[in-house]
Amino acid sequence: MRLLAKSGLLLLVFALLTSSYALSVDDPQYVVDNSEFGETNPNVIHPGDDVNIWIKVVNDNYDKQLKDVKVEISPHYPFEIKQVNPETGVAEISHLNEGESDTAYFKIHVSENAPSDEYRIDVTVTATEYESGDEPNEREKTLTKIYYVPIYGIAKFEINLDDNNPINPSESEELEVYIKNQGTGTAKYLTLNLAGTSDLNIVGPTTFYLESLSPQTQKLITVDAYAIPTTEDGIYSINANIEWIGEDGAEYTSSIPINLKVKSTIFDNQPFLYLDGVKAISGGQEVTIALANRGTSKLKHCVLEIDGAVELNDNYIRYIGDLEEDDSDSGIYELEVFGDSKTNITATLTYFNEYHEEFTLVQEFELDPANSQVKQEGTNYTFIGLIVVLAVIAYILYRRWKKRKNSEEE
Structure with missing residues (x-):
């Protein structure tokens, strides 16, 4: 009796085990849509990406078959299902023999505004299990799994000036430059380099190490911009070259022009x-x-x-x-x-x-x-008359002197 009881218990356990392993779902495999061949991380997902997902369904039962297999995904924010099957979010597999597997295909879109995080996707598989034979013995099987897919936000920068006053040639203007992360990911090891031109450049340090910058935060740097005296009025650019490491471990660069106005100023004492x-x-x-x-x-x-x-x-x-x-x-x-x-x-x-x-x-x-x-206008006749009088007197004196000399000689 004990042997029969033990044998019955073993059969029950075996039956439970075989029934529990009749249907299984592997972890989803995903690749970013339009990823290039040889890309280092095609499975790194960023906001705005379209993602191809494959879900493998396996009939683990050794003596039962599955039919009418239906795979359904229910993504949460920030995912949106794209229609690639007759019914959106649902893929059908007609039949799975013992030990056979097949793959369901889906495509989802990631919201452009999704911050870095792991986001939930629910996968539900339903199937009809049956044994081949004269008498049909069918049973509905349902399996639900929850997966979390990592999304890596991307830092995106904008640069603003606190006060965009015109710069006068031959003078420098203090600029308060705000660099703001308008993206969805944190920028690590952030470096900012400012490069001017021969007409307009930066006086003092041009490279700034800003450590890290989280989404929707900003940092302030103060620099002096100088326009050489020969700079003509107009718009000139100082390029802000930004380098950082993203949350996905990749290196990123960005270049943003800072447009400044050079305007000649007429000073009050000019x-x-x-x-x-x-x-x-x-x-x-x-x-x-x-x-x-x-x-x-x-x-x-x-x-x-x-x-x-x-x-x-x-x-x-x-x-x-x-x-x-x-x-x-x-x-x-x-x-x-x-x-x-x-x-x-x-x-x-x-x-x-x-x-x-x-x-x-x-x-x-x-x-x-x-x-x-x-000053008297016209010819100065007084001066001319005076010269004539002096000349006449000189001539008379000369004649008298000449006459006296001649008399003495006689």
Whole structure:
């Protein structure tokens, strides 16, 4: 009896074991879609990838067959099933003999915004198990497995300036540069190198080691950008070259141009007005007011106007035009100023910069006729008459001396 009992127990255990191993599912095999031949890590999945998945189903029973095998996957975020089978997310296998296997194929898409993590996929297999023979003995079998697929986010960078002020030629401008990780993965061993041009470059360190930068975080670096004096107005780039190690262990590089504006600035003390000359003329005074450009940027469309005294020709305005660096020009006015009384005049200069922005400079001058350079116009007959008189006197004296000498000799 004990032997029979033990034999029955063994048969029961064997039956349970054989029934439990009648259906099995291997771990999914996956490859990124469109991966190139010979790629080092074709099974490394990143956000935005399409992934091919193969699931192997095995009939482990030695004496039972499987039919109407249905394999269904139920992915969670960030996966989306793509239709490659008649029914989305479901693959069918018609029949599996004892010990036979077959593979179900699926394709999924990974959301572009998925951060680095392991994400769940449920695989459910249902089948009808039966024995070949005269009397059908069918039984439904169901097996569910849960798998976690690793997704490796990718760091993506953007660079912003805290204040994008124009840079004046021959001057440096402090730049606060923010580098932000807008991607889905952490950048490790992050290095930033800034490279300028012959016209616009960085003063001081150009390479910065930033350690690591997680998604949606940023770091600040401060540098000085310098534009050489001959740099013309325009947009110039400083290239930010970035190198890092991704969470998947791969090396990445990126180059981002930082566009900076170079704009010549006209400083308040750059245009210089001065009184260049005053001289008496018939009817008043001739006054010369000069303008000098003491900066590196051009003064454009300069107009000089005076007020405070009567202009003999009713022409108070002089158009000077454009003045380059260290250039000067002047306006000459004929004013009704008489006697020794001092007269104040106001000179108003209007000019434009390269961007047609208008500026105005007002300056007062005091005219003192006592200090004027008096010059008589026309031929100086007084001087000529004086020369003639002196010549006549000299001739008379010479004749007298000659006559006296001749008398003494006789």
